[in-house]
Amino acid sequence: MKAVVYEKFGQAPKVMNVKEPELADDGVIINVRATGVCRSDWHGWKGHDSGIELPHVPGHEFAGVVEAVGKNVRHFKVGERVTVPFVNGCGSCPDCHSGNQQVCSTQTQPGFTHWGSFAEYVPINNADTNLVHLPDDMDFATAASLGCRFVTSFRAVVDQGKVKAGQWVAVHGCGGVGLSAIMIANSIGANVIAVDIAEDKLTLARSLGAVAVINASKVDDVAEAIMSLTRGGAHVSLDALGHSVTCVNSIKCLRSLGKHVQVGLLLGEQAAPNIPMSKVIAQELEIIGSHGMQAFRYQDMLAMMLSGKLVPEKLIGQRINLEQSIDALTTMDSSSVPGVTVVTEF
Structure with missing residues (x-):
């Protein structure tokens, strides 16, 4: 063959x-x-x-x-x-x-x-x-x-993140996983914020239901921008890329009792992100893996x-x-x- x-x-x-x-x-x-x-x-x-x-x-x-x-x-x-x-x-x-x-x-x-x-x-x-x-x-x-990508995002949003209508959901990375997550979260009735560094991907994200987009290359603090847009932080945030920066931003942008879902693989030099554990403890955040x-x-x-x-x-x-x-x-x-x-x- x-x-x-x-x-x-x-x-x-x-x-x-x-x-x-x-x-x-x-x-x-x-x-x-x-x-x-x-x-x-x-x-x-x-x-x-x-x-x-x-x-x-x-x-x-x-x-x-x-x-x-x-x-x-x-x-x-x-x-x-x-x-x-x-x-x-x-x-x-x-x-x-x-x-x-x-x-x-x-x-x-x-x-x-x-x-x-x-x-x-x-x-x-x-x-x-x-x-x-x-x-x-x-x-x-x-x-x-x-x-x-799509089924991984479905489980991450629906089964692991347990996203509900009206919640704020941040998606970091608008590749196949991220775009899938945006579509799925939007179909549930969530308010989705898409984050990426490519304008064409952010345009596609908006067409798939993102209510707001953030170009991470054009803002000083992604987490702070999400906190401002959501008036307190995302209820659920997904790292759909698998990078130490997107992982940490995803955790930092959460409101109290929020959920971070790690979907993108953290491999190679990105395998050990500097998790802001003091925030995780003080705000009783959940860090959840999602695998297929x-x-x-x-x-x-x-x-x-x-x-x-x-x-x-x-x-x-x-x-x-x-x-x-x-x-x-x-x-x-x-x-x-x-x-x-x-x-x-x-």
Whole structure:
């Protein structure tokens, strides 16, 4: 099969013909029809994820058609349209039994623990726990854009942040995760403030429901600006980028009893932000992690999409081919292209 492969961290990947994946008894093989290019893939390519073994095929947010089914799979058939969370649970540990596959201690992640979706085919084990049926009228590019950024934001806003109508929500970073969070929080009825350093991303954020935007490169104190706009601070604030500056700003902009949700990965030199713990204690703030979303939680999100409350296709910026994904991946840290880039041609 054709796939994008990197043989050294930080070295330009290549399109190669590689061996097709093997089918597990409890798994499926998916013919990939679309896959997103995500900042997490860039972190993996840079070597920030110690679990990746070389050579490696990146890609973890995808949608496609079931190509082959293992003999123990009960709920999925060849030809069905599916997607999958980027965190796959084992299905048998205490976390999985409690419905928390997103923190399974033996989880697998396509594009990290094994070869991913920058390829024609990708394997998914424990398919009955981890696969999600797609609505017939949802195109594959939209479905792929859900796989990491949108579902991660949905859980961060709805399940972890427990955002309510009328609350102030600050979103720091307007990439795919941040824009998704803005759309989701707005659909609930929250008042969203978007923060970024790129005017085109802030313009897109406003079109997706942000009631105010802040260009962090043009204000002296982001947290103070949010405190002023909200007359006391955000009820919920999300670091959707994963940077020490955005993490600290997110905590500093909260009102008493507020919630900071860390969504962006803090890796490499950004791994140890200087948390203002005195504020956390004095104002009884909550600091909450958010890591993916379980397959069974997709149904509520899909229902909101079918009703028209959520329109994730608005987040898609570019549709590219597999060869173009190499440049999109390797320049992700410096790219200013707004929205989600999705590979739709293999």
